[in-house]
Amino acid sequence: MLEIIENFLGIPAPLLFGQLLLGLINGAFYAMLSLGLAVIFGLLNIINFTHGAQFMMGAFVAWMLLAWGGLGYWWALLIAPLIVGATGVVIERLMISRLYKLDHLYGLLLTFGIGLIIEGLFRNHFGSSGLPYRIPAELSGAWDLGFMFMPVYRGWVVVFALACCLATWLVIEKTRLGAYLRAATENAALVQAFGVNVPRMITLTYGAGVALAALAGVLAAPIYSVNPQMGTNLIIVVFAVVVIGGMGSILGSVITGFGLGIVEGLTKVFWPEASATVIFVIMAIVLLARPAGLFGRA
Amino acid sequence: MTEINRRTVLAAGAGLGGLPFTRARAQAANTIKIALLCDFSGTYRDVTGPNELACVRQAAAEFANRGFNIEVTFADNQNRADVGSNIARTWFDRDGVDCLVDGGASSVALAVNDVVREKNKVYVNSSSATSDLTGRACSPNLVHWTYDTYMLAKSTGGATVRAGGDSWYFITADYAFGHALERDTANFVRQAGGRVLGQVRTPFPGTSDFSSFLLQAQTSRAKVIGLANAGSDTINCIKQAAEFGLTRRGIKLASLLMFMPDVHSLGLEATQGLICTETFYWDLNDRTRAFTNRVRANLQPNVPLCMNHAGGYASVLHYLKAVADMGVAQAKANGAEVVARMKAMPCDDDCFGPGSIRQDGRKLHPAYLFEVKSPAESRGQYDYYKLLQTTAGNDAFRPMAEGNCSLVRS
Numbered sequence: 001m002l003e004i005i006e007n008f009l010g011i012p013a014p015l016l017f018g019q020l021l022l023g024l025i026n027g028a029f030y031a032m033l034s035l036g037l038a039v040i041f042g043l044l045n046i047i048n049f050t051h052g053a054q055f056m057m058g059a060f061v062a063w064m065l066l067a068w069g070g071l072g073y074w075w076a077l078l079i080a081p082l083i084v085g086a087t088g089v090v091i092e093r094l095m096i097s098r099l100y101k102l103d104h105l106y107g108l109l110l111t112f113g114i115g116l117i118i119e120g121l122f123r124n125h126f127g128s129s130g131l132p133y134r135i136p137a138e139l140s141g142a143w144d145l146g147f148m149f150m151p152v153y154r155g156w157v158v159v160f161a162l163a164c165c166l167a168t169w170l171v172i173e174k175t176r177l178g179a180y181l182r183a184a185t186e187n188a189a190l191v192q193a194f195g196v197n198v199p200r201m202i203t204l205t206y207g208a209g210v211a212l213a214a215l216a217g218v219l220a221a222p223i224y225s226v227n228p229q230m231g232t233n234l235i236i237v238v239f240a241v242v243v244i245g246g247m248g249s250i251l252g253s254v255i256t257g258f259g260l261g262i263v264e265g266l267t268k269v270f271w272p273e274a275s276a277t278v279i280f281v282i283m284a285i286v287l288l289a290r291p292a293g294l295f296g297r298a
Numbered sequence: 299m300t301e302i303n304r305r306t307v308l309a310a311g312a313g314l315g316g317l318p319f320t321r322a323r324a325q326a327a328n329t330i331k332i333a334l335l336c337d338f339s340g341t342y343r344d345v346t347g348p349n350e351l352a353c354v355r356q357a358a359a360e361f362a363n364r365g366f367n368i369e370v371t372f373a374d375n376q377n378r379a380d381v382g383s384n385i386a387r388t389w390f391d392r393d394g395v396d397c398l399v400d401g402g403a404s405s406v407a408l409a410v411n412d413v414v415r416e417k418n419k420v421y422v423n424s425s426s427a428t429s430d431l432t433g434r435a436c437s438p439n440l441v442h443w444t445y446d447t448y449m450l451a452k453s454t455g456g457a458t459v460r461a462g463g464d465s466w467y468f469i470t471a472d473y474a475f476g477h478a479l480e481r482d483t484a485n486f487v488r489q490a491g492g493r494v495l496g497q498v499r500t501p502f503p504g505t506s507d508f509s510s511f512l513l514q515a516q517t518s519r520a521k522v523i524g525l526a527n528a529g530s531d532t533i534n535c536i537k538q539a540a541e542f543g544l545t546r547r548g549i550k551l552a553s554l555l556m557f558m559p560d561v562h563s564l565g566l567e568a569t570q571g572l573i574c575t576e577t578f579y580w581d582l583n584d585r586t587r588a589f590t591n592r593v594r595a596n597l598q599p600n601v602p603l604c605m606n607h608a609g610g611y612a613s614v615l616h617y618l619k620a621v622a623d624m625g626v627a628q629a630k631a632n633g634a635e636v637v638a639r640m641k642a643m644p645c646d647d648d649c650f651g652p653g654s655i656r657q658d659g660r661k662l663h664p665a666y667l668f669e670v671k672s673p674a675e676s677r678g679q680y681d682y683y684k685l686l687q688t689t690a691g692n693d694a695f696r697p698m699a700e701g702n703c704s705l706v707r708s
Contacts, residue, residue: 014517022510128339128342129343130563135541148513153541223507229341233505265510269514
């Protein structure tokens with residue numbers, strides 16, 4: 001079997017398996033980020049372009065907790081999403097909530113602007129080359145899988161991201177709170193008439209979506225350089241993921257996130273130069289064939 | 299009483315309006331405008347950006363009160379060639395800029411170089427890497443100051459091959475700079491009897507996960523992975539190579555272009571033992587320390603000085619010396635003539651010491667091969683490098699005859 005693969009594709013099988021695994025790991029980040037975006041879009045009808053900056057803030061808050069507060073990775077995993085989520089709540093209350101009656105485009109422009117401002121502030125204060133953040137001792141080291149050397153931390157990222165995606169899906173599909181959320185998406189006025197505080201629910205949903213971005217940021221801090229532009233690099237891809245999966249579809253964004261991670265990983269072997277473009281090619285094709293996305297409802 | 303008619307009012311108005319106008323024009327004629335173009339918002343911000351601006355301003359300040367005014371302005375190139383050349387055109391056509399400093403990423407520098415030549419202004423480049431600037435793209439209006447890909451390849455690449463790293467795999471940023479650095483290093487590796495087993499070209503900007511590429515490099519069984527990239531690309535490569543255990547398996551990383559801010563960002567724990575080449579280090583000698591003290595107050599708080607910043611200072615200082623030598627009017631009229639004068643004058647400054655500029659525009663000064671200290675060896679802030687080897691300016695850079703520069707008569 002292995003030989004067939006090698007002969008057919010012209011690349012060593014270990015390399016191929018390694019790339020599949022790495023693609024899955026990157027897919028975990030795409031999935032977590034697009035999940036937050038999908039949740040926010042589903043309820044608020046806002047395309048949250050601040051998401052990349054909020055991902056970056058998660059990583060920076062993790063660094064600050066360690067450098068200034070002496071609190072390590074595990075605390076950061078808990079506290080950073082809360083802090084960044086709280087800033088999200090403030091942003092929603094003060095600014096975004098004023099735009100719900102307007103076209104999508106206004107929300108997009110506002111959040112895009114906020115993202116640029118946040119990034120600029122961090123760049124001014126911390127510079128562009130980034131800050132060091134180490135892998136926690138419990139998760140350092142690696143497993144030798146034979147075909148590749150698999151860092152324990154990357155395995156943790158995949159497992160943790162999958163757990164987060166599953167938990168979010170369960171909350172939205174299987175709990176009473178999730179039922180309210182879905183109902184408010186369909187008809188907010190009616191849900192409010194039943195005595196549910198819809199504006200507060202919307203605010204908290206935005207906060208939760210932002211907290212998911214920050215959580216992904218904490219996960220990314222030990223792997224990538226913690227720098228102000230780390231979100232910008234990722235967010236464009238994540239938007240493509242959301243569009244391909246279908247705006248607002250939670251399951252769609254998770255599956256597409258992992259799937260596109262793998263596609264991108266394979267492109268890095270066969271045609272490295274195109275690896276930054278391949279996702280957008282797929283996006284264009286999907287938009288032409290199924291404008292609502294793979295899992296979206298037209 | 300004289301009659302005030304429309305004509306006298308108009309004449310008076312014209313006279314009043316003309317007064318400040320002529321004065322402003324006289325002032326502009328006696329003002330040298332210097333404009334810094336580099337990355338203020340992206341991955342190369344720390345290795346150029348605000349610190350370089352502080353250094354350029356330092357040079358201007360040291361040249362105050364010499365009978366002419368100096369104005370310094372700056373802009374962000376966004377690491378894009380089209381943005382860079384548009385800014386350069388605006389500067390020359392609308393703002394009357396005389397000297398363009400830096401340019402930043404190699405792709406931008408090559409584009410800007412054409413604009414400066416077309417407008418016959420002066421271009422002093424302090425941070426771009428590609429050796430093509432003094433090779434096939436050389437120009438009578440350009441001085442390439444700080445370093446280039448050939449010099450890095452010879453110094454860092456040569457030292458790595460001598461230490462036993464005779465088989466290489468390159469991870470290359472997919473644009474002009476990465477290609478030039480890979481090409482120049484591969485030549486040295488082959489000349490020294492080594493082999494190049496392959497390379498992978500990574501999209502720039504926008505790549506943050508390099509693990510796939512590192513894995514491909516590992517599969518090639520090369521002893522050395524040559525990092526033909528810079529800034530956060532290099533940082534991510536080094537971070538992820540350690541994570542995937544490449545360095546523990548005995549694979550060597552050759553960070554062909556690494557600056558002080560990169561080392562600072564990664565921390566000594568992650569970078570100790572790596573070698574790199576710079577032409578300036580703040581703690582090299584009394585003169586470099588004196589310079590660092592002079593600019594310290596104006597630097598970004600968390601970003602150490604590197605050779606690009608020093609290059610901004612020294613190249614502008616030398617330009618201003620040439621302007622003072624030939625007179626402002628003549629200097630503003632003919633950029634190529636200023637550059638010719640810069641080449642004729644010997645260079646000397648606190649950052650790079652004595653040196654000279656070659657006919658092809660290459661500034662010659664020594665190159666220093668450094669090893670990054672371990673955390674235990676480092677005493678105090680920014681004490682990161684120990685000097686391994688010094689290569690004299692004449693040996694450090696590509697011989698003029700090999701560059702195919704059209705300015706050089708064979």
